[in-house]
């Protein structure tokens with residue numbers, strides 16, 4: 639059998655498939671339908687220091703080739719997460735990655751320090767698609783601001799690896815990737831949802847509850863955007879720096895996952911696919927194994943970044 643295991647900054651995953659942040663609950667909510675030991679890793683819902691109610695309905699709507707969401711980072715907050723949800727990580731056989739969100743540098747640092755103090759989360763993933771409540775600017779859309787945030791978070795982390803989840807809603811994603819790596823990121827995750835909006839033409843109002851703020855587009859519609867961004871970030875930043883990528887965006891099949899691997903992803907996330915079929919990762923893992931074999935390789939790692947694009 640081929641070797642599907644991969645290393646994310648020294649953390650070994652049994653296979654490259656990762657259940658994406660915000661699409662598989664806090665820790666073990668999907669475990670009954672999708673046994674965690676079929677996954678390489680799962681990412682928690684993004685956790686904030688204080689509980690967040692999130693946006694009013696509608697929070698999720700289907701659009702052609704995808705989904706728009708405006709969940710608004712609804713979550714129970716750090717204290718309850720640590721007390722009520724994180725202990726479940728001990729009972730499941732996969733790597734659990736802790737996702738962090740916040741509205742200030744201090745927010746991120748407090749959640750990061752608390753997660754670092756646990757021994758259940760070998761990696762944290764910073765969701766930087768949040769506006770700073772101090773000035774309203776989004777951390778992940780400004781390289782200087784991103785670098786400053788990551789420098790502070792890096793300083794509070796001990797052995798935990800720091801991954802940064804990049805937003806596609808920027809002019810030059812490689813500049814953001816460079817800023818993240820310069821500030822000490824151990825890995826990058828890309829892409830988060832693409833900014834979008836849907837309008838009810840009879841009522842003449844936005845269809846999502848976040849109103850004028852719209853929502854985030856995910857699913858097959860964004861897959862080619864993800865492939866391109868992973869490809870570009872791998873070549874310009876990740877490969878030279880030796881930093882692993884978790885690539886995601888619209889992965890529904892093993893072919894979609896294989897594309898991201900060839901573009902440069904060491905691991906591949908699945909989010910929207912879990913809403914269609916929570917067991918979809920199982921078929922993707924087995925399809926990848928057969929593909930690696932057909933390619934004449936003994937390990938999937940031999941295929942990372944190996945697209946022949948001159």
Ligand SMILES: Cc1cc2nc3c(=O)[nH]c(=O)nc-3n(C[C@H](O)[C@H](O)[C@H](O)COP(=O)(O)O)c2cc1C
Pocket residue numbers: 658659660661683684698705707709711737765803829830831855856857858860886887888889907908909910911
């Ligand atoms: C309903 C929903 C909730 C999400 N919540 C989060 C979240 O809490 N934190 C985060 O970093 N990304 C979140 N995402 C983004 C996904 O993790 C992923 O980056 C994005 O959906 C693209 O992958 P996909 O096309 O496979 O869904 C969410 C996506 C969806 C659809």
